[in-house]
Amino acid sequence: MADHLEELTRLVDTAGAEVVARVSQQITAPNSATLIGEGKVEEVARAVADTGASLVIFDEELSPAQGVNLERALEVRVMDRPEVILDIFSTRARSHEAKLQVELAQLEYLLPRLTRMWTHLSRIRGGIGLRGPGETQLETDRRIIRRRIQGLKAKLKSVERHRENLRSGRDPMLGVALVGYTNAGKSSILRALSGQHEIFVEDRLFATLDTLTREVDLGEGQRARVTDSVGFIRKLPHHLVASFRATLEEVRSADLLLHIVDASHHDWEGQMRVVERVLADLELNDRPLIPVFNKMDMVADPEGFAKRVRELHPGALTVSTMRTSGLAPLKAVLREKERAGRLTVRVRVPVADGARLAALYRDGEVLSREENGAALEVTVRLDRWQVERLRREGVDVADAAVGGEAGRRAG
DSSP: OHHHHHHHHHHHHHHTOOOOOOOOOOOSSOBTTTBSOHHHHHHHHHHHHHHTOSEEEESSOOOHHHHHHHHHHHOSEEEEHHHHHHHHHHHHOOSHHHHHHHHHHHHHHHGGGHHHHHHHHHHHTTTTTOSHHHHHHHHHHHHHHHHHHHHHHHHHHHHHHHHHHHHHHSOOOOEEEEEEBTTSSHHHHHHHHHTOTTSOOOSSTTOOOSOEEEEEEEETTEEEEEEEOOOBOTTOOHHHHHHTTTTTHHHHTOSEEEEEEETTSTTHHHHHHHHHHHHHHTTOTTSOEEEEEEOGGGOSSHHHHHHHHHHHSTTOEEOOTTSTTTTHHHHHHHHHHHHHTOEEEEEEEETTOHHHHHHHHHHSEEEEEEEETTEEEEEEEEOHHHHHHHHHTTOEEEETTSOHHHHHHTO
C-alpha cells in the first residue's frame, strides 16, 4: 500500500498539486457508499480542515455515487487515481492524435459522472433555477457528449487508416517496439540508439505520450525501425487504454517487443507484472519479447543483479544509457534478429559499377566476392526489401544456395 501511495504522490506532483497529508485504510470489502468506512471519512474530513486542503484524491477508482457522497461529506472536490492520470495525459498530449485520444477517454470517464458535476454547480449557485431546467440541461449535456464521443471515434478511425497507409508504404525493416512501465527509460534508450538528442527525456511519470519512431543504425550495415510507446502504470484507466489502441497498433505491427524495466526500482518485479497484464489486455502478450533491464548504472551490485534476472528471465539483457558501451549488448541482439530475417543472395555486378558494389557493402553484409570475367559475383546478406529492389532495378540476383547460370537467372 505504501508503494501505491508513493506512486500516487508522484502522479499528483506531475499533475501540479502538492500533497499535504496521507490517510490509508485496509478493508476487507469496499463501502458501496463511500469506498472507505464512516470513521475513516471523518478522519479525512479532519485532515482537510487541519491542512486547508482543497482537494482529496483516492488511489482507487470511485463509482459516480461514491464520488457524490464523498464530496457531500468532505465539502471539497474529490478525484480518483484514473481522473488524475487523465488530467496528466491532457496536459502532456502534444500531437493531434494524442489530444483526440485523451479527450475521448476523458469524455467516456465523465459521462456517467455528469450528475456529480451538476451537484457542484447547484452548490455554487444555491440550486435556484436549476431543479427542473437543470435536469433538462443534464440530458442535453449527455447527448452533446455522446455525439462528441462518436465524432472522436470516427476521427481516430481515420487516423488509424492513415497510420496503416504509412506502414504499408515503408520499406520492410526489422520493427522493434519499446514497452514498459512509465519512467523506465524507454525514451532515453531510443535517444541513445538513434543519436537524436532532441528526443524529449524527463525523470517524471508519463513524460512522453506520443508514439515516436526512428530508424536506428545497429552497426555492420544493419538497421532497425524502433518505436517508443506510452508507458504503462498500475490501475491505468481502461478508457485510456481503449482510446490509445490506434497508437499501440505500431507496437502490434512490430517484429519484436523490448520490455524496458527500471532495474534500479525496488519493485521492478511488480512493475513487470503490471506491464504483462496490460500487454495481455491489448492482446499483445503473444509477441516475441525480450526483457531489457535499464539503469544498471544505478544498481548496487550489477553482476549479482544480472545473474539473478537471467535466471528468472533467460535471454534478458542488462543495459545503461549512461555508459558509452551501455547499449552494446542490445545492439548485438538486434543485429542477430535483423540478420535472421535476411536473405543470403549472389549478386552479379559489372566490374565498372563501383557505386553498386559500394552500396552492397554499405547496405548489406558481404560474405565473399569473386571475379567472373567482366563481372563480380558478390555473396551478400540483404533484407528482403533490398533484394526485391535490386530485382526491380534489373540487377542479376540469385539465391546463394543455387549454383550456376540457371540459378543466377532464377531471380
